[in-house]
Amino acid sequence: MYNTLIQNGNVVTERGIEPLDIGIVGERIAALLTRGTAVDAQEVINASGMYVLPGAIDIHFHCRAPAYPQRGDFATETRAAAAGGVTTIFEMPISKPCCATGDVFRMRKALGQRDAYVNFALYGAPGLLDRAEIADMVQEGAIGFKIFMTAPPAGRDDEFEGLCLPDVPQLYQALQLVGETGRVCVVHAENNPLLEWHTAQLVAAGRNDIFAHGESRPPHVEALAIATLLVLNVSARTKLHIAHVSGKEPLEVIRAFQVAGASVTGETCPHYLFFNENDLARVGPYAKINPPLRMVADQEALWGGILDGSLMAVTTDHSPFTVEEKEKARTDIWRTPPGAPGVEELVLGMMDAALMGKMTINHAVNLISTNGAKRFGIYPQKGTIAVNSDADLVIYDPTQTTTIHEDMLFSQAKACDKLYAGMSFQGRVVRTLVNGNTVFVNGEVVGARGGGKFVRPLEQTLQEVE
Numbered sequence: 001m002y003n004t005l006i007q008n009g010n011v012v013t014e015r016g017i018e019p020l021d022i023g024i025v026g027e028r029i030a031a032l033l034t035r036g037t038a039v040d041a042q043e044v045i046n047a048s049g050m051y052v053l054p055g056a057i058d059i060h061f062h063c064r065a066p067a068y069p070q071r072g073d074f075a076t077e078t079r080a081a082a083a084g085g086v087t088t089i090f091e092m093p094i095s096k097p098c099c100a101t102g103d104v105f106r107m108r109k110a111l112g113q114r115d116a117y118v119n120f121a122l123y124g125a126p127g128l129l130d131r132a133e134i135a136d137m138v139q140e141g142a143i144g145f146k147i148f149m150t151a152p153p154a155g156r157d158d159e160f161e162g163l164c165l166p167d168v169p170q171l172y173q174a175l176q177l178v179g180e181t182g183r184v185c186v187v188h189a190e191n192n193p194l195l196e197w198h199t200a201q202l203v204a205a206g207r208n209d210i211f212a213h214g215e216s217r218p219p220h221v222e223a224l225a226i227a228t229l230l231v232l233n234v235s236a237r238t239k240l241h242i243a244h245v246s247g248k249e250p251l252e253v254i255r256a257f258q259v260a261g262a263s264v265t266g267e268t269c270p271h272y273l274f275f276n277e278n279d280l281a282r283v284g285p286y287a288k289i290n291p292p293l294r295m296v297a298d299q300e301a302l303w304g305g306i307l308d309g310s311l312m313a314v315t316t317d318h319s320p321f322t323v324e325e326k327e328k329a330r331t332d333i334w335r336t337p338p339g340a341p342g343v344e345e346l347v348l349g350m351m352d353a354a355l356m357g358k359m360t361i362n363h364a365v366n367l368i369s370t371n372g373a374k375r376f377g378i379y380p381q382k383g384t385i386a387v388n389s390d391a392d393l394v395i396y397d398p399t400q401t402t403t404i405h406e407d408m409l410f411s412q413a414k415a416c417d418k419l420y421a422g423m424s425f426q427g428r429v430v431r432t433l434v435n436g437n438t439v440f441v442n443g444e445v446v447g448a449r450g451g452g453k454f455v456r457p458l459e460q461t462l463q464e465v466e
């Protein structure tokens, strides 16, 4: 007797795409059955003609709760995740106060447990360089740690305290401290002195347009930071993961170190794959993102990077802001906070790419789910469709088309989602299940607030890796 049976789907397992029925008991996948096997189930879902995917795991996400609820919080932004087919988010430490101590970590965990519609994990920030606080966050279940090599964005110091380490000796100490924990360290890699110098040149020349933002952080700003990090990590030996790689130069630095044997992984984001600097004039301050959108040649290089495995994940860097925050600085790009929403386009974007023949569906699923689960130690509980794995699933109809417009989105920042507005993707997220329960179906969020569970690394998996 199953609680739920998903029948007739084309199930994306690690073996390929299989005609299976999925039996769910409680929160777990209890059986993968030959299609059409006669069984009893309380609820039967017909997935005929559709793909059944492991739910996406977005390893780079910001809701920032409890800071600035007008931008969004665990409830609003995980509703958006559910609608996008993302069943687990890894929330970054930017908040007010920043998630850099055990006490703040516990406060945020309680908020997520109260509010989240999908599963969530939390990163800690190690920048206070306090071994006891770092150990406390590990004990509480930190999925990993996050460092910025830049100074905080203008006017936002309070959200970033303990997160920003532009000073190289401090960065090195943080890498060592995180290395001791065995957790993955995710780094926002841009060289701070170089970007400050470029910015000063542009400001002195009277520039404050959207294009000046990109010119203030050219590709070598990112490439130099990654090189610095990877040289330091030869002796620090932390499990490093490079956030949001935006173009060819930084990608080539990562590849060179990977060839030399460095244990480093990297991610890129759909906005770097689908857009370039030509979109800046159209979208204005809503397209101000760090690192910036780059050139067509960078897009092509990034597609190469996700195809050859140099980049193992595609993540959203979902960053909700208010229209007021984005608009008030339309005439002065330096005053606009960087970031854009995107959690509702991750699965669509990568499945569209697969359906258009850019990669296999299995490869797309690896990039948005399986690889992240493995790297951060939550596989095979998550990231795969297998017996005993959590029933975090997406039913995807490849025959429909999804055209993005504000009215269909759930993010509090949906009015800021101007990059994707009007864009069409092949396919549609028809239904999302989290822990065996349907949380989104036919355009409506039907899950329960607080239905998402806190996700921590499986200690056993970590030990096996080490």
Ligand SMILES: [Zn+2]
Pocket (backbone or CB within 6 Å): 060, 061, 062, 092, 317
């Ligand atoms: Zn981010």
